[in-house]
Amino acid sequence: MENLVKIHGAGGYDSDFSDDDGEGDSSEKARERKREAEILQKPFEKGRHSKVAHRTLHLCEVDREEARNRRAHLISMNAFERHRKFVGDYILYYGGQMADFRRSTTKDKTDLDVLRENHRFLWREEDEDDMTWEKEIAKKYYDKLFKEYCIADLSRYKENKFGFRWRTEKEVVSGKGQFQCGNKLCGAEEGLKSWEVNFAYVEQGEKRNALVKLRLCPECSFKLNYHH
Structure with missing residues (x-):
């Protein structure tokens, strides 16, 4: 009994969980467990506790999703609808009128x-x-064009100026210029006479000559030879 009292009285009680004696051991064990967990963790594995994403990362993801939706919307439009949308957005943000964007038709x-x-x-x-x-x-x-006979414009015959062109398919089928007078304003079919004319003309700033054949009635033949 005395021995028991002596041990207890002298403060012989001791605890393995005291902060002073066990602090070093517990911290060392914690570091070892952490080191083992890092070694055993695979690269593709995520941590046990998920972290809250930063606000900037969230904003970037929102902007990326919005841009993806806008691109899909633009692709679904045709060229004219996209053009009209861009013009409308420009006017909405910068001001102006639709008349300012009308294309000039002068050229x-x-x-x-x-x-x-x-x-x-x-x-x-x-x-x-x-x-x-x-x-x-x-x-x-x-x-x-059919280049056998010509159609003539004799409206300025007094000025000794004439216009000639080749016949189209419709005129060949109707006989205009061969079985009808070759003057574009005359449709006579009687007394036609063939003429070969040296046609002098200016084209693309260059003087040229060409021999052409005409079939004209007597009155139109007189106009063709008015100065001869």
């Missing part, structure tokens, strides 16, 4: 305008050099 050209600018009465080999799409249109039209 617009039709196929007929292109044909008139590039037409040749007679195509030569040098005319076919450096062919553009405008020249190809004119050449394609020229190939469809």
